[in-house]
Amino acid sequence: MPTTTPRGCASVADLAVPVARSPIRPVGPATVVDGWEHATGAVTRAGLRLCDLSHLAKVTVRAPMDGQVAAALVVPHGRAVRDAGARRLVIGSGPGEWLVLAPQGEGPALLADIEARVAGTGEFVSVVELTHGRALMRLTGTDAVTGVLAKLCAVNLSDKATPDGTALRTSVAAVVTDIVRDDVDSERSYLLHCERSSGQYLFDALLDAGGDHGIEAHGATDKDW
Structure with a gap:
């Protein structure tokens, strides 16, 4: 009997190679790197950026x-x-x-x-x-608070209240989320960590909240870690 290759597999041989996938859909084309599916989209130059780091x-x-x-x-x-x-x-x-x-x-x-x-x-x-079992993403940009998080979270995220290196657990878009202030090259940046089942929802909520501030999603790079 002829062998049927399931949709999404290039060949039957692909079935023998397990691929780990983030709960967040890749932004644009994707490739597999060391067993994980990664978005391959170019890094955006937007002032407000969001990327998936669930592979960490x-x-x-x-x-x-x-x-x-x-x-x-x-x-x-x-x-x-x-x-x-x-x-x-x-x-x-x-x-x-x-x-x-x-x-x-x-x-x-x-x-x-x-x-x-x-x-x-x-x-x-x-x-x-x-x-x-968990989702992790990074939100970076000067407007990360005023343009995104302040719309979804009631916590005071000012520099005085939550400087770089601060960690807290709160609700973001009604999702229990760990927020970590982890600036990159002196630019304001936050890691957001939640249950896997809420990952796509939280990612989409952040993009929606930052829409009027020009937020863009991109594939992660070494700089994002």
Whole structure:
């Protein structure tokens, strides 16, 4: 009998190669890079930009907020700090809860490293890799607050209240979202992290809110991390 190739597959051989996909539809054409589908659209020069970073490695840690694990992670609730090489970002996302981000493909190594660091503390600790289970995006531009977030979120995101390196959990467009102020080359920028099932909705809501400020979506680059 003839073999039927499912829609979206170039050949039957493609079925043997698993492809990870973001919950957010690619902006324009897409290609597979190291097992992940990526948008290949050119980086926009717009003053207000949004890109999907769901492919980044994500590990959550839960432990006593004043214990040995908390001391090892260093970063307190409400703050976000990059390591010396700027490859990992540790976010104090809640009391006794941390989110650690790293480049694509580093999830297993990141998980193993954190498990080694918390081993032997005697504390009740939960360390879980959630790379494929969460959505992550970056909103960048001078008008990121006034042009987008202020329309969808009631939190004061002024420089004085939430400077670079601030982390908080709130509602954005009625979605529970971690917001991390993570400026890029001194330009105002925010990472927004939510459940996978809400990723596309939140991405679209941000684009809709920033429409009158010329927001544009683009494929992620190394600079976006």
